[in-house]
Amino acid sequence: MNTTRLSVFLWKELKEFTRDRKALLVTLLLPPLALSAIGLVTVLLLTQRQVFISIVNVDEESEIALNVTSRLYNELSKAGYNVSETHDLKSVLRDPSIDLIVVIPRGFTNNVTSLDRVAFIEVIKRAGISSEQVDVAENTVRSIISTISTEISELKISTLAEKAGISTYSVEAVRNPVQVKVPVYIGVHGEPAKIEDIWRPFIAKLLILSFSFVVTPASSYVIDGIIGERERKTMEMLLASPLGLTEFLIVKVLAASIVGLIAAISDLMGLYVYVAVLMAAVGGFILGVLEPGLILLHAVISFLTILATTSISLPFISRTRGIKSASSVASLISTLGLAFFVAGWIIDFYKLPSTLLKILLVVPYTHSILAIQAYVYRDQLVVAGCTLVLLVLSTILVFISTRTLDREKVLLAHTYYT
Amino acid sequence: MFLLKGITVSAENIYKEYGSVKALRGVSLRVYEGEIYGLVGPNGSGKTTLLRIIAGLVKPSRGVVRVYGYDPYEDFKETRRYIGYLPEDANTYDLLTGYEHLELYAKIYGLGEDVVKYGEELSQLGSRLRDLASTYSRGMKRRLLLAIVLMRKPRVALLDEPTSGLDVHASVNVRDTIKRYVLETGATIIVSSHNMLEIEYLCTRVGLIYRGVIVDEGSPRELIEKYNASNLEEVFVKAVGELSREHY
Structure with a gap:
């Protein structure tokens, strides 16, 4: 594998993305703008209801x-x-x-x-x-x-x-001779909890739920990257060049993951603004408890989650003939991710019995959820472990995915010209 | 690894099957240095499959292909420095300029600014190279793609229908570029086309391909004389007609 070729091709992919105004608008600006607008409209409607x-x-x-x-x-x-x-x-x-x-x-x-x-x-x-x-x-x-x-x-x-x-x-x-005092919150180690400690679980849940926004577009970016390249007739010359199939696929997965990460951050900002607007309407304040460490962890885990998703979907997407069939395959994988992340909103994976958790750990999304939830419990070891496993798992998946394909399969995908 | 002197591309008894469809049924050919070899045949005759096999993109079901002694599929990395391939309906990236296309491919091949300069020259697109490829006509795109293939001076250039869908002016321009390139570099060109007149003008030797088989081979003049025809189109009809009577 040649890193210069990889970086040249990756640079080309990102250059195209930055020049695609519609994609930029939809990916970067639309989520925060739309979600904050929806938040404001919801608040407005709430106040109008008599x-x-x-x-x-x-x-x-x-x-x-x-x-x-x-x-x-x-x-x-x-x-x-x-x-x-x-x-x-x-x-x-x-x-x-x-x-x-x-x-x-x-x-x-x-x-x-x-x-x-x-x-x-x-x-x-x-x-x-x-x-x-x-x-x-x-x-x-x-x-x-x-x-x-x-x-x-x-x-x-x-x-x-x-x-x-x-x-x-x-x-x-x-x-009222016997009364319950106002509850006192404590941190993980028994210290008096600060406002951030009380809000952190809610924010963590929000972050886990926001993962569900990234799995679907991640697959779409790979679909566009591979099937789109095939349909736009730009793939064959590339595959005939020294870039080769492995480098081509790795760049496609990386580019999709980078764009997916940008989209994830944008979606998260939108979601945050939406919740903040709703909370402000009922007198709450959420933006003050943003924690840089948690946000950074979310960004890293988002990237790895997208990488894992794209790696899983890659062999299927590359073999399908058109965008429609590729989308069907991708939506199956996205649904799995969605189910896990919605479960992560409701269930505390960190406190599940270890026997059950061991089975769930086979699915990469469990690591994504666990990393964020472990951060809430200040269990740095689990955070680091899950992040590492996700990284290794994604890398292995990318490797396996690229190895299961060859130039002919990707180029022709059940169609050929004589 | 064996090296046939003077022979740049050789194919021996190549078969390619896609499920039940037999795309190639025992194709053999030898192409020599400095030659422009034309593959002539109607749509679906196996031209693209044969070029893809020589380019190392598709693996033959049976048979042996060599480019400068290497198997283009198995020795993919080694053969990249020899082979340049222009697919039939290749397209450009809408959001990159023509110059960025040249630069991208030069960097992928690990080559420098001088190659890009030569590419600029070959494309004859002048200042339009700074515009996005989405603003180019079909002819301009084809010139750019041809320049990408030829700018690094590959020893073997595989051109699949290089003038397909182009108007007369653009076609003439592309043909002149190919001729000039061979004169300048002495490289080998294999060009496929269903335009017999184009092949007659461009090629030193021609292979008539029909239903996955090369039915006859020779220089355009030899073939015209052999079949007592006035042009290659007539040659093709007669050759295929005879074959139909004999084998089909």
């Missing part, structure tokens, strides 16, 4: 029930909900525009003022497509009712204490 709440007071005209109704009405209106007030439960139940119904039932006043009964307020939710905002509205209702409940219990406890002649007491100690 939740309609109806408060139904069926406890006659008691002062307490009226007060609770009025409190709920005012605070929910202040929170931006569309609130209405009625006594007619039946008509509200039949009105599909009402998402949430808060019912102050008959006997509420009697119960709330007694010492041996609990007063219930019913919350009725209408099943719908987008229930997240209704869930948020329900939480707001619960929070208002909880405040009202605390105030009433304060009144009851202070009255009872006065009657019993107890001067030293705490309402909270009587109402």
